[in-house]
Amino acid sequence: MFILEAPYVSDFLKQTIADRKAPVLANEMAIRHFGPDAPFLCTDDDFVARSGQGLPVYSNSENAIDWINTHLGTTGLPDTIGVFKDKIRFRELIRDMHPGYVFKGVDFAELEHLDPSAFPKPFIIKPAVGFFSLGVHKVDSDEDWPRVLEAITNEVSRIRSQYPDQVVCLDRFIVEECIQGEEFAVDVYFDHKGEPVILNILGHLFASADDVSDRVYLTSPTIIRTWLDRFTAYLGEMGSRAHLSHFPAHVELRVDKEGHIIPIEVNPMRFAGWCVADLTFHAWGFNPYTYYLDGNKPDWESILAEHEGQAVGVLVADVAADVDCASITRIDYTSLAARFSNPLELRRIDVHEYPVFAFLFARVPENDLREFRELLHSDLKEFLTIART
Known part of the structure; x- marks a missing residue:
């Protein structure tokens, strides 16, 4: 089953769905691409019922996460998604697979008080919930931090206007060791x-x-x-x-x-x-x-x-x-x-x-x-x- 959302649905994916007549959630994006009368469109209730039968679900975009969180709670998907969307929770999940790896969660409001000298250089700072390298910055030295902080602050309003919080949430950031390689x-x-x-x-x-x-x-x-x-x-x-x-x-x-x-x-x-x-x-x-x-x-x-x-x-x-x-x-x-x-x-x-x-x-x-x-x-x-x- 498919959930289609912004920002983009390719012709190849659309043809795949049409050829299979695969069930698709009848949201605004699906109706825009297939029309309101496509026989494979499913109402919210029908989609939930089919997912309860164990049918696999695919979404082209994480913009679908809000709907999944609201409607598919009994499937366990919202909690599993949350583990991966929140990079801090994810790091905690695999912490013992990578002993010594340095990371820390920081609220956006507290970034101006962050002491860059407390972290090994270089380090990466990015939204704890993010996508597409949005808001990602590398800090090579303590002196580099004011420039990066200013860039992050300037990006916040622009990113918020383009993506929902389920895709990029700018209230909390993760500071982590820069992985070389x-x-x-x-x-x-x-x-x-x-x-x-x-x-x-x-x-x-x-x-x-x-x-x-x-x-x-x-x-x-x-x-x-x-x-x-x-x-x-x-x-x-x-x-x-x-x-x-x-x-x-x-x-x-x-x-x-x-x-x-x-x-x-x-x-x-x-x-x-x-x-x-x-x-x-x-x-x-x-x-x-x-x-x-x-x-x-x-x-x-x-x-x-x-x-x-x-x-x-x-x-x-x-x-x-x-x-x-x-x-x-x-x-x-x-x-x-x-x-x-x-x-x-x-x-x-x-x-x-x-x-x-x-x-x-x-x-x-x-x-x-x-x-x-x-x-x-x-x-x-x-x-x-x-x-x-």
Whole structure:
């Protein structure tokens, strides 16, 4: 069953639902995309009754959490979601898996009194309930703290106007040790036995050591082969602590230079946000949504053999922080797509609603990531026409 919510529903997800005639909650978003008379739309009561029969639930967005908390309390989902959405509760859950890891919860109102010298450098500060790198900052020194505090304060009102508290809550922050190493994002579901089934692993590329953006993610046979078994074992331990079953998640991890796996966060009830989970189909040819709903497991050995030497990634074309989105009068999507020799899909996003103007999926040689790396270091202003003030 599906719950559709803002900010984005892809054509691929819509087609998946239509082909299966899968039950969908008849909320505003579903009616907008399918019309009020679609036969697979469910009333609140019908959806609750079906979920009580043990049917797996998937939402494309954590904006659905408020409805789940209100209507699906008897399923246990609200408490499980809460463990992962609250990064402080999550750290407590896995504390003994990572002895010595430093973290602390701080109320937003108390940030101005925070003593940065009390934490090892560098450290990360971010909303305890967050999404999409919103409000995430790295502090490299005590002297850096006033600048970061000012940036957080300026961001609060903007973020609150774009996302509900269930997705990004800015009343409480977590200060935690900065995890050094490679970063990965894993789309996984936990089956009826609680065993993790990994559907994709994305490497997160950064422009520099100080970069905390979500600009580029990509997957390849080498990434899957290198990390599949290790991440599966780690997620199995994590999932057993939270008693997970019939549960999809998007998990962000880092691996330090000693090979230790440390989770950054777990995003519940969905795979990669903004339907970036569709990248799994672009890269590997199977549908991640139906695999979860049907309890299927990828035959990675045969899948990877068919895609040797290839990598598939997504460019998140965000708007530079010094650009007022309201001042953008034109976006050159044609030139953006032309920067890739094998673009697969270009999604146009309303830049006046969100500070992102496109998601671009592309295939590149696994041993040559230049097309992604060049734009990783760009402010992307070359694709924007900005009105003069």
